[in-house]
Amino acid sequence: MNDCGLCGDEPGRYLCEQHTVRLAKQLDELPALYAEVGECLVPRQASWGEIIATKGAAGPRSPLDEDLLDTITWNRAAEVMHLWRVDVQRERWPLHGAPAPAGLAADCRWLAMELEWIVAHYAAAGELAREVRELEGPARRVVGDPAPRPQQLGTCVAVTDPRAGTVCGTEIRRLPGQTRVRCRGCGYVYATALDWARLQHFQPAV
Structure with a gap:
């Protein structure tokens, strides 16, 4: 009988409830986390491919371990996660072709x-969770803990009933570095500069 690949609990599942919830959270936060890593690091002038911190060490940010920095890149994270997607899809739908690269x-x-x-159903679920954790850990050491907090940008201004002039009004939040947000209320996607400008312009006066 299968059990959690990380702690051995909860027979019948390859991840227990606690580790499932944690993995779901990590998958949700990983792209924004690596976007912030990209803002923290820039190419060095000394030699090709080296990177340094662009933000100060003040506040919660930790000193950087430069021996690890070459592994903390968006491209590597995207490659690792895509390989997991390919393997999961191969196991679930063996007759389907491999998915094309789609981004982190x-x-x-x-x-x-x-x-x-x-x-x-996926016997390697524990290994997936472990590798996501390994991607997250070094990146957290670069950007600092706690995790980046969502920014409250206002309320959704998408029109839900043109005849009545009703707008959605659901709170819109995004993580640092996140450029695309789907409203949880009406499903409208904020992705372009015009979307963000319209959101800001039509916020109710305080």
Whole structure:
């Protein structure tokens, strides 16, 4: 009988409830976390491929371990997560071809949507969770803990009833570095500069 690949608890599942919840959270936050890593690091002038911190060490940010920095890149995270998506899809739908590269955010979102199947049927679920944790840890040391907090940007201004002039009004939040947000209320996607400008312009006067 299968049990949690990380702690051995909860027979019948490859990840227990606690580790499933944690993995779901990590998959949701990983793209924004690596976007912030990109803002913290820039190429050095001394030699090709080296990177340094661009933000000061004040506040919660920790000193950087430069021996690890070459592994903390968006491209590596995207490659690792895409390989997991390919393997999960191969196990679940063996007759389907491998998915085309879609980017870190898309692959994390796909894996999150398949998480219920993964924890119940995917024998490597524990290894997936462990590798996501290994991607998260060094990145957290660069950007600092706690995790980046969502920024409250206002309320959704998408029109939900043109005849009545009704707007959605759901609170809109995004993580640092996040450029695409789907409203939880009406489903409108804020993705372009015009979307963000309109959101800001039509906020109710305080």
